[in-house]
Amino acid sequence: MRICLIGSSRFPIREPFAGGLEAHTHALARELLRRGHDVSLFAAAGSDPALNVVHLPCAVYESDEESRRDVAAPPEQWMDEHHAYLGLMMDLVRSGRRSFDVIHNNSLHHLPIAMSSAVDLPIITTLHTPPVPWLTSAIAYAGDNCHFVSVSHATARAWSPMIASTPVHNGIDLDQWSPGPGGGPAVWSGRIVPEKAPHQAARAARSIGMPLWIAGEILDRRYFTTEVQPLLGDGIEYVGHLTHRELTDLVGRATVAVVTPAWEEPFGLVAVEALACGTPVAAFARGALGEIVDETTGALAPGGDVPALALAMRAAATRDRVVVRAAARARFSHSAMVDSYVDLYRRATGATTEDPAA
CATH class of the missing domain: 3.40.50.2000 (Glycogen Phosphorylase B;)
Incomplete structure (x- = not known):
């Protein structure tokens, strides 16, 4: 499948990871690529080039002296991220169907949800947080093409008053996290x-x-x-x-x-x-x-x-x-996690063809 994977515009998807979200995105992209899927990862500059990264240009806004006098003006970092995701979503509105079969929003930004109805593609959003204002407000604008995944049953319950979601536990590469002897601090x-x-x-x-x-x-x-x-x-x-x-x-x-x-x-x-x-x-x-x-x-x-x-x-x-x-x-194997996501991709797109890479 042709997968648009939306990651963080703030933290690069590479080691050492800033947090669990970046590690999760890296493991997901790597395994999808290993299985033969065509993945484009939209993420911060400095991300692992082995993941077929398209950089989200998070440095396009610079306020002038006049705007800085407005005490209600948003911080420049917020505007940088806003414009990065806005540019990506506008590109997907214009030409996403020609390049991708499905969009997987693995970011914490509101725009991939808020602008979803303008995109002619199924969008799967993984909910990595409890309900937070910038995402709960965006859900009111989610299109019928939106599908939601929660990283746990607890997170699915927290979101249930606003949206139904499918729990898929995060997984890790068990070969990369090898057993140790213990005995230390x-x-x-x-x-x-x-x-x-x-x-x-x-x-x-x-x-x-x-x-x-x-x-x-x-x-x-x-x-x-x-x-x-x-x-x-x-x-x-x-x-x-x-x-x-x-x-x-x-x-x-x-x-x-x-x-x-x-x-x-x-x-x-x-x-x-x-x-x-x-x-x-x-x-x-x-x-x-x-x-x-x-x-x-x-x-x-x-x-x-x-x-x-x-x-x-x-x-x-x-x-x-x-x-x-x-x-x-x-x-908690990452293979089982990716199995679940690929199944969701196929159901969202209506794909029925058996694919040995899946």
Whole structure:
């Protein structure tokens, strides 16, 4: 099939990934290409060229002095992204049918949904977040050609008052996330922002004397400086923004992975990555994490309860790493995820021809 895959205009789809959304887009595009589909990935400059990337030109707006005097004027970054997606959607309105069979919107931007009725192609949008204003408002303008996927049953339930969606769990390449020996410190990985709350992992680890590695890109410098940095030392270490290989090695050597969302986590890709390395997970029971972590793969604690999280870390550390890895293989392979998406593409387009590449 000829697939237009819309990714992030802000963060490149390449290692080291800014977050789970970028990792998901990379895995999806790579597997679709491996199966022989014709994929064009529209994404930020600097994305992996092996993915047949068309750059979203996110640097076209520069405000003048007069517009900057308007206190209600939107930030330049917002305008950059708006124009990048507007340009793409206008191109798809004009000529999308000649180039593609289906559009898969894997971005967080509102325009692919809001402008969908003007495009003569089926559009599948993956909902990676709980309902947020810029997307919920766009859904009012969604065309009949729109189909929605949620990354978990929890996310599908959250969106159900506004739109029906098909749950498809995110998957990972289990060959790239290989089992490790464990026995090292605990590990926390992800975007370092308030809603991921690594400071709570640090507090829980310190309370039980368990060393902790914190890995990820610092996207909110103020949060890191005020909430995370003061907790470093005495076994709590920030190890930086790692490549995939470095992160796989780190997670595989960890005794337990800690996941601490301060919001209703739509999925929890870092938890699945840890399971694939054989590393059990201690997590706050928010959003979809209850669909990933159970008594055989780790332990859950009530959201925001740091003492309970510390107990969950101790309990998770006793889980059998072979069983943990087997659970990831059985439930979260990227091959199964792509099978589900290809089936959705075919149903949306009405395609019935058997394709051995699918």
